[in-house]
Amino acid sequence: MYCLDIIKPVTTIDGKKSVEVAASETFYPTLSALVSAYHAYRSYSDAHVRQLGLTSSQFDVICTLGNTSGMTFNKLAKKTLTTKGELTGIIDRLEKKGLVRREVPPNDRRSFLAVLTPEGEQIFEEVFPAHTEYLKECFATLEIQELEEIRLAIEKLRSFFPN
Numbered sequence: 690m691y692c693l694d695i696i697k698p699v700t701t702i703d704g705k706k707s708v709e710v711a712a713s714e715t716f717y718p719t720l721s722a723l724v725s726a727y728h729a730y731r732s733y734s735d736a737h738v739r740q741l742g743l744t745s746s747q748f749d750v751i752c753t754l755g756n757t758s759g760m761t762f763n764k765l766a767k768k769t770l771t772t773k774g775e776l777t778g779i780i781d782r783l784e785k786k787g788l789v790r791r792e793v794p795p796n797d798r799r800s801f802l803a804v805l806t807p808e809g810e811q812i813f814e815e816v817f818p819a820h821t822e823y824l825k826e827c828f829a830t831l832e833i834q835e836l837e838e839i840r841l842a843i844e845k846l847r848s849f850f851p852n
Contacts, residue, residue: 723846737823741816746771746779748816751788751805755813759792759804776803788812 731745738748749769754760760768766776780803783789788809792802805813828836 719846723843733827734820734824737820738816741819743812743816744779746775747783747788748820750776750779750783750803751809751813752817752820754789754803754805755810755817757805759802761794761797761800761802763800765803783809 735745738745741748743751746769749771750765753765753768762773762776762780766773769776771779780789780791784791788806790804790806792804794800794802831839
């Protein structure tokens with residue numbers, strides 16, 4: 690169900706119901722295309738990640754930590770677009786698999802760093818290139834200039850929203 694399915698019109702604007710006016714906003718097709726593209730990407734990507742034996746959240750954490758000396762939970766949560774609560778559960782499961790460990794940084798005993806173990810680094814070195822190749826097929830028909838134009842348009846759209 691979409692939000693427009695549950696909103697009931699309460700006023701009229703020039704004889705049109707307020708929902709009809711809101712639904713006719715010119716940005717909705719762009720927003721719909723963006724959301725649709727994201728869902729298609731997640732579905733396609735997640736199917737491959739599951740074949741690699743990981744959840745999409747675990748994959749995101751492993752790839753974000755790859756080639757780093759670790760990251761605070763706050764920074765990792767921001768980079769993986771998860772809450773700190775969700776991240777704690779993801780890290781717990783990755784720790785049980787032996788792929789991540791928690792470390793207390795010497796300069797801040799109140800926080801934790803998430804660090805890939807040698808096994809986690811090995812998984813990163815296997816799954817990241819494999820997943821990149823898998824995704825590459827989807828972008829093969831786009832020229833570099835087209836990819837740059839899409840990236841700039843998405844960044845511009847992102848700049849309109851706080852945070």
